[in-house]
Amino acid sequence: MAYSDKLLDHFKSPRNVGTLDKSKKTVGTGLVGAPECGDVMRLQIEVDPETQTIVDAKFKTFGCGSAIASSSLATEWLKGKSVDEALTIDNMAIVEELALPPVKIHCSVLAEDAIKGAIKDYQQKNGILAEATVAEEAKA
Amino acid sequence: MNYFEFFDLPVAFKIDEAKLKQGFYERSRRYHPDFYTLESDEKQAEILELSTFNNEAYQTLTDFDRRVAYLLRLRGALAEEGQNEIPQNFLMEMMELNEVLMELELDFDAALYQKAVQELEHHEKAAFEQVAHIIEQYDDKKADPTELSAVRDFYLKKRYLLRIQENLAKFAPH
Numbered sequence: 478m479a480y481s482d483k484l485l486d487h488f489k490s491p492r493n494v495g496t497l498d499k500s501k502k503t504v505g506t507g508l509v510g511a512p513e514c515g516d517v518m519r520l521q522i523e524v525d526p527e528t529q530t531i532v533d534a535k536f537k538t539f540g541c542g543s544a545i546a547s548s549s550l551a552t553e554w555l556k557g558k559s560v561d562e563a564l565t566i567d568n569m570a571i572v573e574e575l576a577l578p579p580v581k582i583h584c585s586v587l588a589e590d591a592i593k594g595a596i597k598d599y600q601q602k603n604g605i606l607a608e609a610t611v612a613e614e615a616k617a
Numbered sequence: 618m619n620y621f622e623f624f625d626l627p628v629a630f631k632i633d634e635a636k637l638k639q640g641f642y643e644r645s646r647r648y649h650p651d652f653y654t655l656e657s658d659e660k661q662a663e664i665l666e667l668s669t670f671n672n673e674a675y676q677t678l679t680d681f682d683r684r685v686a687y688l689l690r691l692r693g694a695l696a697e698e699g700q701n702e703i704p705q706n707f708l709m710e711m712m713e714l715n716e717v718l719m720e721l722e723l724d725f726d727a728a729l730y731q732k733a734v735q736e737l738e739h740h741e742k743a744a745f746e747q748v749a750h751i752i753e754q755y756d757d758k759k760a761d762p763t764e765l766s767a768v769r770d771f772y773l774k775k776r777y778l779l780r781i782q783e784n785l786a787k788f789a790p791h
Contacts, residue, residue, distance in 0.1 A: 508705060508708050508709060508712065509708070510703055510708045510711065510777070512701055512703055512773035512774075512776040512777060513701075513776060514776075514780070515711075515776055515777050515779070515780025515781070517708055517711050517712050517715060517777075519712055537712070537716075539711075539712070539715035539718075539719075
């Protein structure tokens with residue numbers, strides 16, 4: 478199977494690998510996994526509370542090359558975005574950017590889930606209720 | 618007809634393995650295509666289908682993990698790949714174990730390796746103990762959703778642990 482240059486680049490030299498201090502109020506952590514293949518992905522964001530902008534993003538992924546590349550790309554995209562903008566990142570954008578083959582699409586879904594998880598964690602820590610969450614609770 | 622019914626076995630996580638084997642051999646003879654070469658094409662196709670079903674059913678039920686996954690899917694307790702959530706604290710532990718694996722890869726240390734092996738064994742034991750009674754006494758007439766989801770968690774945890782075990786095996790002293 479031929480992988481795209483972009484994918485290989487992110488896999489061979491992943492960006493923003495590391496850990497942010499999860500005890501900090503400005504840091505949100507998303508931890509997700511794909512049990513079928515044993516992948517674990519942790520993605521963290523640090524938000525400037527004044528501007529609601531993501532100032533830093535780090536990840537650590539144990540899994541296949543596509544999962545590593547998807548999360549690496551995600552952290553690159555997150556930096557400098559507002560929290561609201563970050564919420565609109567869709568897994569298909571990752572699929573397109575990295576030209577992921579169909580059997581690896583679930584890796585991009587994992588990355589999207591990790592982003593959403595990190596944002597949710599940040600919002601919960603800071604007492605911010607996302608609009609989507611409010612709507613869901615109203616339904617319930 | 619599901620695989621359990623096919624072999625006249627109760628739908629359960631624990632099965633009578635001797636009866637399964639016996640049933641499989643018996644059906645392998647009964648549905649052997651060689652005995653039907655003079656029958657109509659339709660009949661031959663039907664027999665071939667039954668013989669394939671027999672093989673698939675046996676392969677699935679004879680393997681504990683595959684049997685567990687099959688029963689969970691049968692009762693709607695296991696989602697499609699990528700849609701199964703797993704407890705956060707367990708994920709955190711798997712993250713840590715994977716980190717130890719990475720350390721071992723960079724710089725092998727016998728004591729750290731031993732510790733990882735022990736931790737893995739501990740996790741396997743703990744995961745199984747949580748559901749051992751359900752696996753033993755599962756009653757399909759009740760098909761209790763809480764029990765099923767506990768077994769599902771066990772099944773998913775085992776996927777992670779197997780992967781770690783495979784990776785750890787690379788470092789095993791020769």
